Amino acid sequence: MIDLRINGELKHVDAPANMPLLWVLRDLLGLTGTKFGCGIAQCGACTVHLDGNAVRSCVLPVGSIGNRAVTTIEGVGATPSGATVQKAWLVAEVVQCGYCQPGQIMSASALLRTNPHPTDADIDAAMAGNICRCGTYVRIRAAIKTAAQIATAHAKDTEGAVDV
């Protein structure tokens, strides 16, 4: 048995240590929001967070995770950057077929967590590992900038706020 912390919950899974996290999530835990696209870390559809950093779950052996926190698309809305990115994705109406978008959102939210005001070059560097066959790139770029604006506006709203 392997213990995993996924979206804040402890899960025990009966899986071989070399089994990629992707299939543990999808086939053993029924968390199907994380998608299979290529199996060789070329497309990013399987992106999840390990301690907030984007990783490709299709090549991540489940036995290598240890006590690091796993966040998937089902749980990323509970993080500040994840919630903001999901909002921005709807505002910019990014999505077409939607299959790659969980991975796109995971990559974008990991980017914004460490870089709240990414430049175009930062966006290219962080997002070039995620393929979108529907070609939503123009809107992904816009949505990441929108997310940065939402986060900035939110920070200003709460700045100096006093809890009473």
Add this chain to the structure above:
Amino acid sequence: MSEPWTPRLPATRKMPVSRRDFLKVGVAAGGGLFLGFAIPSARGAKLGVAHDPAFSPNAFIRIARTGAVTLIMPQVEMGQGVYTSIAVILAEELDVRLATVTLEAAPPNDALYGNPALGFQVTGGSTSIRAFWMPLRRAGAGARAMLIAAAANDWKVDPAACGTAAGEVVHAASGRRLSYGSLVDRAARLKPPANPTLKTPKEFRMIGTVVPRLDTPDKVTGKALFGIDALPPGVKFATLMASPVLGGKVIRVDDAAARAIPGVRQIVVLDDLVAVVADHTWAAKQGLDALNIVWEDGPNAHVTTEEILEQLKAASERSGAVAKSVGDVAKELGGAERVEARYHVPFLAHAPMEPMNCTVHVRADGCEIWVGNQVITRAQATAAEITGLPKDKVIVHNHLLGGGFGRRLEVDGIAKSVRIAQKVDGPVKVIWTREEDIQKALYRPFYFDRFEASLAGGKITAWKHRIAGSSVLARWAPPAFVNGIDSDAVEVAVDLQYEVPNLHVEYVRQEPSGIQTCFWRGVGPTHNIFVTESFVDELAHKAGKDPVRFRRDQLGKAPRLLACLDLVASKAGWGQVLPKRAGRGVAVQYAFGSYLATVAEVEVDEHGEVYVRRCVCAVDCGIVVNPDTVVAQLEGGIIFGLTAALHSEITLAKGRVQQSNFNNYRMMRINEAPKIEVHLIPSVEAPGGIGEPGTAAAAPALANALFAATGVRLRKLPVDRHALAAGTAA
């Protein structure tokens, strides 16, 4: 009696975006939209929304006594926004708020849900809005008229004195109102009107406005279910290896190592494929890798792309079936200024992000299928044929599609999965690896084109075009292949928008060995717009005229296209000076009922590497249901077309497809994506299709821009960097 297909629906849910955030970023997106989204789910009936269809005036609308409105979607959602567009059209005429509707995928039924443009239940060819525009409006308006009649009867007033407002019938004179829900039993006893009065475009409240897509909230939270997400209770997981050569057979399988892998349950060996069934996909994949399969490759063992190209080239030298002939081309071509060119375009895979997959449970008394497919009645019929079951015993749960692009207009994967499932006790989910998805597929045809044309006074006087290639239609819809003509393969070529007095177009059917061909986004026009608009550019160059000017001068009979060209030239800054090795290219088209002009702007470095900086489109696609969807489809379509033009080619060696995954079947990524601007021309004409025009526009605009930047004319795809670097014609 067969049980009607009942998708299980999640509860109504609020769009997870606060109005405040919408306003904050300055986007009028109608926050607070409530919607129920019917996702066929394998996760049990408890997710179901209870609806009692007290009033079902037609196949598309059900209204319960509670007033709950369910709209049935005859077309599948694969990213093109059609669920939202269809809902908008129905809700507009029915006069209900979109916020109150639930969407449900239609069950397989050609009679009720057949695509009026294609004769059966199919989503493709950019036909959804074109074909369903009037039937859906009539369905909505008819239901509304029945509800009005029911209320008017009750009130003993003239129905003409009554109106509706957001789900209620209103008698303005007396101020009385009745909700649709309270009228359903009385309305259900009335006869649907033969010719209900439709709204005039001026009365539209939703059509033509930006409506937030109904399918996206679940797609950003991971809740949306695609075919690959089906998990019926007790499901096992399988992956397969079909013969690497088309037509090959399994001779023997050594499965000892595979069986030793924990989690592997069963090895299914059929004559043309082997599948490993396991407790999870990883064990299945490990098991497949551990098999030692000996194949008999069969007659296609030595097929190569070079050989197929030679066959097509030879075919293009034969006379073909005449698809169109106007004037006297032979006589005119005898004149002075004559231009000849040959073009060819490669096989292409679709590579949707959701790899092929299908979950099947075959029992003695029935078969259940979970899949996302563009031809659901064919899926059902295929399973019935394989299992010997009557069609009504085959239940198909159609899902959201993680990309279609034509790949899911085929049922080959469903057939293989059903054959595998016949050997498995209980439900089995069969997943194609990406390698299997790319290598054992059907592909966009390889076409070879031959052109001859003559010029006089800066205009085209004669045009001869011969197209050689395989016929998708002859296989996919045999009755549509008439007199040796594949109407898809010659589309656009026979309908040139330029004023050409002498025009002759022929088609030569040449089926390649060892590879099957099928529709691919943009179908015939993706090929023909590339070759014809590239050749027109060659003629402009020969005539010594600016490419926009050359086209303008010959589009006198196509005012809508001319308007697109003028607008795009202006918006793109056509004629403004660009740096060395940068260039602009233009392409114009009338296809799928829409007019489109596109300008691409590129730069080329000394190594021949291409940077697409910007694409500008001007489109007239008639009445627009959702302008933002039109823009999105053009943006995405252009990226799809640029990807193919810059990177994509499926090749064969020893009968085997040589590309396998995204490392060698390359996709455009965000760092390569150009800026894209779309300009819509307002129109009151009938709606045109928009899912495919952008894809068809990309390659010719790009190739013409590359010519402007380098002087190198690209007559084959994908773009040849060596030719661009060397400055020689490809």
